[in-house]
Amino acid sequence: MSNLANPPELIISLSRDKVGLRLLDQPEEGIRGWRSSFQVQGVFLEDQISNALDSALNENPSLIDHFNDVAVVVVDRPNILIPEVYSAQERLSEIAGRYLRIRNGDTLSSDAIYDGMVVAYSLPTGTINVLREYYSNAGHIHLISLLWNAICKISPSGAYEHSRLFYFVTGNTLIIIGETSGKLTFSKNFFIQDKGDLAYYMIACRNMLRPKENWLLTMADEHSLFEMPQEPYFNMHDQLTLPELHILIAEHRTCAS
Secondary structure, three states: OOOOOOOOOEEEEEEOOEEEEEEOOEHHHOEOOEEEEEEOOOOOOHHHHHHHHHHHHHHOHHHHOOOOOEEEEEOOOOEEEEEHHHOOHHHHHHHHOOOOOOOOOEEEEEEEEHHHEEEEEEEEHHHHHHHHHHOOOOEEEEHHHHHHHHHHHHOOOOOOOOEEEEEEEEEOEEEEEEEEOOEEEEEEEEEOOOHHHHHHHHHHHHHHHOOOEEEEEEEOOOOEOOOOOOOOOOOOOEEEEEOOHHHHHHHHHHHHO
16 A cells, blocks of 8 residues: 555445445546445345445446555444454454454454554455455445544544543435543444434433433545534534545654554
């Protein structure tokens, strides 16, 4: 892969019902930016991913080119937070196996984040192999890791016993991130079908975790299918807008190197 300080040339995002592709604008290489998504049923099935990537290649033949740097962003795969001290593969599998549904043939992965934790999640090994048949150097990272590291950089808290919940919507996925005293203490994603689902999950997590503040989290190049509820009983204390996804990936790599 290219220098970790550089953003990826191509981003592939995986969620439960969609494969998204973003080709960054590279004028020096004569490549124009391009973005599209493909609906799937069971994205983590190999044939579904193959069909989506084949459709993308048909739409934009420049995707056939060799790319030095391809990033796969896992949007809504279940995850768990584990102290980094336990991130050796044997301990990671033992601990994650208690909380994640890890099937035979899954690969357990983890992303290092701020505050000495890792985000652990699993992917079918077949899914990883299919992606690498198209782009051999593709590496994956969970969206939770990118969001949390960006929050820490742009709006660190660190105040003793201060707590915040961040609400982020991408497509039809709601991601809620909880922070207490500057540490990531909660992360959860929800599939939403209508605005009622969105309000229900937001209110349920707020009532369960009782944060001191609720923050709306947005990203410069992301568009949600749903608007955040503007109900009088749900007050957003502040809003944080993050840079574009390729910048978040580049900054995460810089911190991890």
